Amino acid sequence: MLNKSIMDGDNPDLTEERMKGAFDTDKMAAVIYGSEKFAIRRREITESISRIPQLADSKPFSFMTREEKISESCRKLSVLSEHWNQLIDTNNEEEALHLYREVLGLEGHAFSLHETMFIPSLVAQANDEQQEKWLGRAKRREIIGCYAQTEMGHGTNLRALETTATYYPSTQEFILHTPTETALKWWPGALGKSSNYAVVVADLVIRDTHYGAHPFMVQLRDEKTHNPLPGITVGDIGPKMAFNGADNGFLGFNQYKLPRDHMLMRHSRVEENGTYTKPPHAKIGYSSMVKVRSRMAMDQGLFMVSALVIAVRYSAVRRQGFLDDKSREVKVLDYQTQQHRLFPSIARAYAFIFCGFETIQLYDQLLIDVKNGDTSGMSDLHALTSGLKSVVTHQTGEGIEQARMACGGHGYSMASYISEIYGVAIGGCTYEGENMVMLLQLARYLVKSVELVKTGKSKELGPMMNYLAEPDTQIDLTSGPEAYVKVFQHAARRQVWKATDKFHQLMESGQSRDIAWNNSAVELTRASRLHTRLYIMETFIRRVSSISDVSIKKVLIDLVNVHVNYEVLDIGTYALEHVSSTQLDSIRSQLYSSLDTLRPNAVSLIDSFQISDMQLRSVLGRRDGHVYTNLFEWAKASPLNQTHVLPSVNQYLKPMMDKAKL
């Protein structure tokens, strides 16, 4: 059996799709998740979880209030605490994340930021003694931590953070203080009610000199009572668009005293007498953000996949309208418009995940390099992850919204769960740096690269930048996916040069650097997007070329074909400067035929992610495909349907109608 999801009693339409799959979904899972070993571990963990009934959802998330969601995740965390070691290798971050996704879902929980930013901050920023003191406690979950940086008045512009940490040599203490309302920390996940510790980012002040943002380890709550400590104001910021299982919080300090050794001192130091040692790289304190950004291609890819699993399975069982055969309605997946809506997103999701693997590894390597005193890779990774987080979050949002619409009316119901996936995913357009701002960070790097080429220093170009120095060449579109890479290189190069030239010309015309930058900003962000999309395409092709299994490679090449054709058409206005409109027409035809080629493998391609029903939390997207029965059962379970007559009807509607009758 090639598609390992086939089971007796499933919806026959889905079984038919699974029978058509031309490759082994377990083997594809091994490619997706980086190794056969990890793909197997994922399945084992899912299987073990299913044997612990207390880890199941006590009712569908969509019927829970915010308070119930928070209580439910805490209940499960306490159950999990009895089983960590038997379920996962606790030192393996990917296993832990898989466990969290399965059991707790994507709406957030008390440890949302503990694993993703609190522990990584201690790993990257605390010195050995500090790690000795706190890291073990954090890893054993004796304490719960978060990452408190953003303030009500400032998130993007870190240099303007108002919270101060003023050092007093006489007492060898810092005083943490929130000088204004806008200086309140605002947004940090799990800060409001769950965390008792936080890595707090504050402006370091020594003898009236401001040294800028530095990280501090701060206890917020009493370890016995969980009450806020004196001098600390902390609470929840209220409901959000999604992610409501998390208690994003506010935090204020009133002259709060902190011992000197609570500043995280791996890279910068404050001595007892107040002498300050600066870090080896000015932005080394930003590493926790780079860590999360380096994960985002992977995590967003999985968000998009979740929506696609739902939409593709549903499209294979939803029958509406006729094609050739007028005796039976067709599966909506057979419509070209449906395929055009969904398949390019499947391709992007695979591409994002392959990119994600690379950037996660690059971050891990950077961590080792920095520990050994080599900070030279920081700028490259910052530029790459800034562009990547912006492009993948935007395209993931687009893809999830298309998936919702592809499910028609039922997509709009919480039974599909797509609206929640969408709400959580698009948070990524904002967190870890607002997308426009991060595209402009990459643009700085691109502009500097062009300046290197212009001044004859092309040899100094960073990785991925050599194409900026190359001349335009003739493109032969029949030569395979590499030709499409060339189209992207031409388009990205032209846009990067164009934006840089504009910026330079404005400065030459007398505008200050900052004003000229702002007046070129839209063109600069376009350059960053094209550059990043080129990187995604190259990585996708490189990864697929490296695969040896013939049947897996074949279907992934089909997917690459969908990707390259779709992407080039999507940047049509830029591509037109390098390919003729006749060539674009032929790309269009190839896209339509590549959708056709992919069609029989569509369900197997999304089944290969092996996202369990528990993790998916979608009634519409369940593996068994019994959509209508499942939907009806779900609606019957709605709290509104537990009585025939609601109290509000008796209290308001009936008297109103009765009065109208008089």
Ligand SMILES: CCCCCCCCCCCCCCCCCC(=O)SCCNC(=O)CCNC(=O)[C@H](O)C(C)(C)COP(=O)(O)OP(=O)(O)OC[C@H]1O[C@@H](n2cnc3c(N)ncnc32)[C@H](O)[C@@H]1OP(=O)(O)O
């Ligand atoms: C199936 C389901 C699957 C489930 C998956 C589950 C996954 C879980 C996901 C859900 C979890 C949710 C977690 C949410 C976490 C959110 C946490 C946050 O937002 S925390 C808060 C996040 N907050 C933010 O992200 C705030 C965003 N803001 C910032 O990061 C900064 O203010 C800035 C970078 C924009 C500017 O900084 P500024 O200091 O003003 O610097 P200048 O502009 O003046 O540039 C000067 C030079 O520095 C250079 N450089 C800069 N950075 C770096 C770097 N890191 N390195 C190296 N270099 C860097 C720069 O290139 C330039 O170089 P050059 O050109 O001169 O050569």
Ligand SMILES: Cc1cc2nc3c(=O)[nH]c(=O)nc-3n(C[C@H](O)[C@H](O)[C@H](O)COP(=O)(O)OP(=O)(O)OC[C@H]3O[C@@H](n4cnc5c(N)ncnc54)[C@H](O)[C@@H]3O)c2cc1C
């Ligand atoms: C779900 C979620 C979870 C979060 N979790 C955390 C957390 O755990 N810890 C934490 O510390 N923070 C957290 N945050 C906060 C988050 O990091 C910030 O909201 C984010 O960095 C954006 O900053 P901002 O809110 O100041 O946006 P702003 O910068 O105010 O953005 C508003 C607009 O101004 C534009 N803009 C701003 N500056 C520039 C510029 N220089 N050039 C051009 N345009 C500009 C932006 O593009 C945007 O259009 C979270 C946020 C969300 C939504």
